[in-house]
Amino acid sequence: xxxxxxxxxxxxxxxxxxxxxxxxxxxxxxxxxxxxxxxxxxxxxxxxxxxxxxxxxxxxxxxxxxxxxxxxxxxxxxxxxxxxxxxxxxxxxxxxxxxxxxxxxxxxxxxxxxxxxxxxxxxxxxxxxxxxxxxxxxxxxxxxxxxxxxxxxxxxxxxxxxxxxxxxxxxxxxxxxxxxxxxxxxxxxxxxxxxxxxxxxxxxxxxxxxxxxxxxxxxxxxxxxxxxxxxxxxxxxxxxxxxxxxxxxxxxxxxxxxxxxxxxxxxxxxxxxxxxxxxxxxx
Amino acid sequence: xxxxxxxxxxxxxxxxxxxxxxxxxxxxxxxxxxxxxxxxxxxxxxxxxxxxxxxxxxxxxxxxxxxxxxxxxxxxxxxxxxxxxxxxxxxxxxxxxxxxxxxxxxxxxxxxxxxxxxxxxxxxxxxxxxxxxxxxxxxxxxxxxxxxxxxxxxxxxxxxxxxxxxxxxxxxxxxxxxxxxxxxxxxxxxxxxxxxxxxxxxxxxxxxxxxxxxxxxxxxxxxxxxxxxxxxxxxxxxxxxxxxxxxxxxxxxxxxxxxxxxxxxxxxxxxxxxxxxxxxxxx
Numbered sequence: 001x002x003x004x005x006x007x008x009x010x011x012x013x014x015x016x017x018x019x020x021x022x023x024x025x026x027x028x029x030x031x032x033x034x035x036x037x038x039x040x041x042x043x044x045x046x047x048x049x050x051x052x053x054x055x056x057x058x059x060x061x062x063x064x065x066x067x068x069x070x071x072x073x074x075x076x077x078x079x080x081x082x083x084x085x086x087x088x089x090x091x092x093x094x095x096x097x098x099x100x101x102x103x104x105x106x107x108x109x110x111x112x113x114x115x116x117x118x119x120x121x122x123x124x125x126x127x128x129x130x131x132x133x134x135x136x137x138x139x140x141x142x143x144x145x146x147x148x149x150x151x152x153x154x155x156x157x158x159x160x161x162x163x164x165x166x167x168x169x170x171x172x173x174x175x176x177x178x179x180x181x182x183x184x185x186x187x188x189x190x191x192x193x194x195x196x197x198x199x200x201x202x203x204x205x206x207x208x209x210x211x212x213x214x215x216x217x218x219x220x221x222x223x224x225x226x227x228x229x230x231x232x233x234x235x236x237x238x239x240x241x242x243x244x245x246x247x248x249x250x251x252x253x254x255x256x257x258x259x260x261x262x263x264x265x266x267x268x269x270x271x272x273x274x275x276x277x278x279x280x281x282x283x
Numbered sequence: 284x285x286x287x288x289x290x291x292x293x294x295x296x297x298x299x300x301x302x303x304x305x306x307x308x309x310x311x312x313x314x315x316x317x318x319x320x321x322x323x324x325x326x327x328x329x330x331x332x333x334x335x336x337x338x339x340x341x342x343x344x345x346x347x348x349x350x351x352x353x354x355x356x357x358x359x360x361x362x363x364x365x366x367x368x369x370x371x372x373x374x375x376x377x378x379x380x381x382x383x384x385x386x387x388x389x390x391x392x393x394x395x396x397x398x399x400x401x402x403x404x405x406x407x408x409x410x411x412x413x414x415x416x417x418x419x420x421x422x423x424x425x426x427x428x429x430x431x432x433x434x435x436x437x438x439x440x441x442x443x444x445x446x447x448x449x450x451x452x453x454x455x456x457x458x459x460x461x462x463x464x465x466x467x468x469x470x471x472x473x474x475x476x477x478x479x480x481x482x483x484x485x486x487x488x489x490x491x492x493x494x495x496x497x498x499x500x501x502x503x504x505x506x507x508x509x510x511x512x513x514x515x516x517x518x519x520x521x522x523x524x525x526x527x528x529x530x531x532x533x534x535x536x537x538x539x540x541x542x543x544x545x546x547x548x549x550x551x552x553x554x555x556x557x558x559x560x561x562x563x564x565x566x
Contacts, residue, residue, distance in 0.1 A: 146545075149546075152537050154535070155536040252436040260549075263545060263549040266550055
């Protein structure tokens, strides 16, 4: 091969690599939409905390995205080296490209494409954990992420998402979980199938509503507990209230007609957690 | 006056009015920045719920902004008429201008410029209410608004903001209060002055930290209680911890190293609320 032919082949090789990289990045950008996340079963996480959490939870990374000029943590370097040795595809990008891909003000130069985890309701054993959340309508992905973070804090198992409600793998939801996205568990099921499941499985399905008869703090919760949290202000629709073993209210004074949904969930799961702690360590 | 002179005078009048309106709208736009809110002592609220809450709380509206083509609620019409009769300046704008001013997807065609309310620490009597929040660092205005909404729900008085921390009159904070912005009370004070105040006033200053010795649920809170909430993950700086009468922790399991600040605040104020309810209505 002549020198000119070698140079030509190299440039063709570089161009093919660059095209492949461009296509990969386009696929990552596309994961911002729910449609693409649903189509591929993938999502994108960014930041050292998130990538390290995924690795800790033995969640295989489909692709690692690295920007060396932004990466300044020795631990991050080691993580990248380990992933290369494990054969994880690594896309190296310049700072401008990484910033473009990023949704934070000060990107840390590391991100990863990760496979979503979903389970069927038949697979879960709700009695093994403190509680499961069940949700139909959550308007803010950030709120959902915060609920998962709080569930993790009390040893809650995860969330049963009814019908086609909010996507926990939305970037804003993922960010608000602070890493709980990798340990919390996810089930998506139709309300009809949930109703059937409920008929054949022993559990305490607790619904919340501002006008419910029972004070949440005066109820003894029994495992397995499923906490069905309704929409802010609107509460739970009748068909779901009818399914609950008990409806409880979180009392409020003044003119307040509702709590933020993540706050209400936090108050409920800490009530369950406190009761469980007192039972395990009686005073 | 000739017909031409009348027409000229009218057009000059219209143009002067239009210039005045333009200037008013520019001043409202400017309230998006903290500097302008600080300079003027004003802020902007939008939506029927917020304007109605302000009126209910007898907070005089500096200016009412109305877009008749977006306003479709009879109650809103009555409110606008009442305010006109009270002499409130009303700026009427077309839909495009209102949408431009608005920060929500479906604006309701009503907004108002309102004067901020601030009190000095000497004016407040903390023992009259369930609790006050004290905050140094809150990174998200939405989180601050949610904390005020929860404080309102338990009958908390308001918030003492230390040093030059976050602005409760930030539009995102105001929106998250769901109206509590008009009933919660606000104090801004330097840490040095807060320290002096603390030395001369009897109150239980409760700080929170993940490594604190006392479980929040095992402590009996005494009025007046001031809840000093630290920054997420970083917690309270040493100089503020030293000022507290007691440091408590909200227990967490698993890998969680912190809770969202608004969630932690919600759990704390509901603990105070529950203790207070039990004391008032002993089982």
